[in-house]
Amino acid sequence: MEYKIENGITPEEYNELRNSVGWDSKNKNIIENAIKNSVFAKKVIYNNKIVGMARVIGDGLYYLIVDVVVHSDYQKKGIGKLLIESIVKDIEERTEIGQKCSINLISMKGKEEFYKKCGFRTIPFDYTGYGMTLRIQK
Ligand SMILES: CC(C)(COP(=O)(O)OP(=O)(O)OC[C@H]1O[C@@H](n2cnc3c(N)ncnc32)[C@H](O)[C@@H]1OP(=O)(O)O)[C@@H](O)C(=O)NCCC(=O)NCCS
Numbered sequence: 001m002e003y004k005i006e007n008g009i010t011p012e013e014y015n016e017l018r019n020s021v022g023w024d025s026k027n028k029n030i031i032e033n034a035i036k037n038s039v040f041a042k043k044v045i046y047n048n049k050i051v052g053m054a055r056v057i058g059d060g061l062y063y064l065i066v067d068v069v070v071h072s073d074y075q076k077k078g079i080g081k082l083l084i085e086s087i088v089k090d091i092e093e094r095t096e097i098g099q100k101c102s103i104n105l106i107s108m109k110g111k112e113e114f115y116k117k118c119g120f121r122t123i124p125f126d127y128t129g130y131g132m133t134l135r136i137q138k
Contacts, residue, residue, distance in 0.1 A: 003079060004045045005086050009035055013043060013050045017069040039063065040087060044070075044079050052079045056087055058101075063091055065105040084118040106131065 011032055015025040035041045037057065044052035052070040056063050065087060070080045088103065095101050107115050112122060123131050 001047055006043055009041045009043050009053050017053055017071055020072045052083055054083045061101050063103045081118055
């Protein structure tokens with residue numbers, strides 16, 4: 001049985017994966033909207049079951065990888081790397097010759113080595129300072 005990468009995630013699948021790694025469920029309407037507005041919402045299927053997902057939001061110049069989750073029972077089998085490599089390949093294909101774009105992400109603490117193995121480098125480097133973020137909670 002092979003891992004299959006497909007496009008499109010349902011809110012139920014999204015929350016199932018989140019719950020499998022101990023994260024809380026998110027509101028169905030918000031997830032639906034987020035998935036609809038994604039450049040890619042990829043999932044990995046194994047044995048007719050969703051075992052991983054990752055979303056990309058972006059505009060052609062900048063892309064942000066979010067919601068990278070591999071089901072707790074299927075981690076360390078190469079599924080996460082498969083997803084990220086598939087995303088990078090798709091973005092490369094969308095990028096015209098002579099043009100450039102950036103793929104960014106915020107690693108959870110302790111997951112940096114995973115992203116490094118997928119080809120990402122930590123910031124700051126060269127001319128870049130730290131990445132920065134502002135959270136809004138209402
Ligand atoms: C982080 C996560 C997506 C990795 O997915 P995965 O399918 O287990 O990772 P892979 O099996 O594809 O690993 C690819 C490589 O990274 C390494 N790796 C994976 N997780 C790692 C970790 N936490 N620390 C160090 N190395 C790690 C693997 O050993 C493997 O190395 P190799 O290519 O030399 O064999 C997964 O553990 C997960 O979903 N965690 C919970 C949710 C989470 O934290 N998501 C990240 C949000 S930023």
